[in-house]
Amino acid sequence: MRFPIVRRILPFAAVAGLLTGAAPGLAVVRVVTTTTDLAAIARAVGGDRVEVDSIAAGHQDPHFVDAKPSYLVQLKRADLFVQVGLELELGWAPNLLANSRNAAIQRGGAGFVDASEGIAPLQVPSAADRSAGDIHPYGNPHYWLDPENGRTIAANIAAGLERVDPAGAVAYRANLAAFAAGLDERLARWRELAAPLAGAPVVAYHNSWPYFERRFGFRVVGFVEPKPGIPPSGRYVAELAEAMRRDGVRVILMSTFYDQKTAELVARLAGAKVVTLANSVGGLPGTDDYFALFDVNLVRLAEALRQ
Numbered sequence: 001m002r003f004p005i006v007r008r009i010l011p012f013a014a015v016a017g018l019l020t021g022a023a024p025g026l027a028v029v030r031v032v033t034t035t036t037d038l039a040a041i042a043r044a045v046g047g048d049r050v051e052v053d054s055i056a057a058g059h060q061d062p063h064f065v066d067a068k069p070s071y072l073v074q075l076k077r078a079d080l081f082v083q084v085g086l087e088l089e090l091g092w093a094p095n096l097l098a099n100s101r102n103a104a105i106q107r108g109g110a111g112f113v114d115a116s117e118g119i120a121p122l123q124v125p126s127a128a129d130r131s132a133g134d135i136h137p138y139g140n141p142h143y144w145l146d147p148e149n150g151r152t153i154a155a156n157i158a159a160g161l162e163r164v165d166p167a168g169a170v171a172y173r174a175n176l177a178a179f180a181a182g183l184d185e186r187l188a189r190w191r192e193l194a195a196p197l198a199g200a201p202v203v204a205y206h207n208s209w210p211y212f213e214r215r216f217g218f219r220v221v222g223f224v225e226p227k228p229g230i231p232p233s234g235r236y237v238a239e240l241a242e243a244m245r246r247d248g249v250r251v252i253l254m255s256t257f258y259d260q261k262t263a264e265l266v267a268r269l270a271g272a273k274v275v276t277l278a279n280s281v282g283g284l285p286g287t288d289d290y291f292a293l294f295d296v297n298l299v300r301l302a303e304a305l306r307q
């Protein structure tokens, strides 16, 4: 929704065109993020000074997004652009940015935020690994799935907002502190929810979960994809299912946008079950903000492993 506060308080004035330019305290900073997770955190940190749009939807694979012309319109108007980085959006975001006709949000500009700044990436490949196929040279980019990294993302976004809207600095710092306090409170509950997962072996469809796994203590022991982005052969599926039976792996972690049929086939052969988690905010019902993403995912995973 655009300018919710303006609409709520001054609908007639707004329609009559009495509001020209930015009024202090109203939605003034236009933020465009690549993903819904960044958008949710930007809303938390920006509060009522920002208007936030995400390019990818929560149920979409953030590696692959079709560049629509409407995104260029959003980017042209944006005051702040926020990306996940670590080459997650390599296939689509740089191109959109380059065509946005907005100098302020280009890399190095005041309006550009790479949310991965200060994140310690996992699975950074050695030079030798890089020739082995589709590997992210800067490490696994799915770092937002560790809520501790949410802190860093929020701080990066707050710093960006302060750059483009210095008048809001006090508000952004207060919102950032509130976000961090909320995270602390929930982390305690999430650790409790995750306690029964400790050491449990699971297979994941795609290599999306190393940060989530490290934080919450289960073990990803294999993937349905033989390599990131490559679908499995029949032979690979059979071997994976056999290994899962042997090692007592009862759960396959799935995201909404991967091939459900293949995951179900592996599960059937292995005597396991598929549990679909939200890869991003909005990916499943009830995952409307960054905290709810972990509430829903941890409950689903704990339930699947209990059965």
Ligand SMILES: [Zn+2]
Pocket (backbone or CB within 6 Å): 063, 141, 142, 206, 207, 208, 228
């Ligand atoms: Zn990936």
